[in-house]
Amino acid sequence: MYESSLPKIWADGSKLSQVWTxxxxxxxxxxxxxxxxxxxxMKNYxxxxxxxxxxxxxxxPPEIQARIFEPFFTTKLFCKGSRLGLEVIGRLVENRHxxxxxxxxxxxxxxxxxSLPVYQPQA
Ligand SMILES: Nc1ncnc2c1ncn2[C@@H]1O[C@H](COP(=O)(O)OP(=O)(O)OP(=O)(O)O)[C@@H](O)[C@H]1O
Ligand SMILES: [Mg+2]
Known part of the structure; x- marks a missing residue:
């Protein structure tokens, strides 16, 4: 059994780190x-x-907040990425994790x- 003070989570490491970085x-x-x-x-529950x-x-404002997870939604004149940002995060976090x-x-x-589930080893 592996011991660690930080909990393990179910996650696709490389994709997950992109979420917040x-x-x-x-x-x-x-x-x-x-x-x-x-x-x-980071809170541990x-x-x-x-x-x-x-x-x-x-x-x-609420009307913007309501749309931020839509693909291609942006309020920026010059956005850096694909504008898929939050739509990708929403899918990644909710489906994969x-x-x-x-x-x-x-x-x-x-x-x-x-919110991410901590890995629960099967007994
Ligand atoms: N921390 C924040 N504060 C205020 N508005 C935000 C914040 N995060 C996101 N938004 C709003 O959500 C919109 C969508 O964000 P998203 O990351 O999907 O695309 P973007 O940032 O506009 O473009 P890109 O990520 O390609 O540079 C932003 O245009 C902005 O209006
Ligand atoms: Mg963005």
Whole structure:
């Protein structure tokens, strides 16, 4: 049996790390114009872990928030990537990792929350 203080999660490592590095952090930095507070928190709830990515930018109005997981949706004049960003994350996290992704946003705070199941060894 392998012992570790950090829980293991069911995940496709390379794809999962892109979730918060390439996409969510990028979005947060974009929103803050590289000037603000970016907070990354990982919480351990035993059977699940939660990753929170929070920025201090101006947030999104509800009508934008409602559309951010649509493919090709963007509010940016010049977007860096394929504009599939959040649509890809939503699918990846929810299909591959059985974890919901949620967002809370208002002026001064946008927080993306990803919940991932911890690997439970079969007895
Ligand atoms: N942290 C955030 N704060 C404010 N708005 C956000 C944040 N994250 C995402 N958004 C909104 O969600 C939209 C979609 O994000 P998504 O990453 O899918 O595409 P994009 O960032 O516009 O383009 P690309 O990722 O290709 O540069 C953004 O255009 C922006 O309006
Ligand atoms: Mg983006």
């Amino acid at each position: 390439n996409y969510l952090i990028d979005n947060a930095l974009d929103a803050m114009n590289n000037n603000g507070i970016l907070e990354l928190v 035993g059977e699940r872990i939660e990753v929170h990515i929070t920025d201090s930018a101006s947030g999104m 059985q974890g919901p992704i949620s967002v809370e946003s208002y002026p001064g705070k946008t927080q993306f929350m990803i």
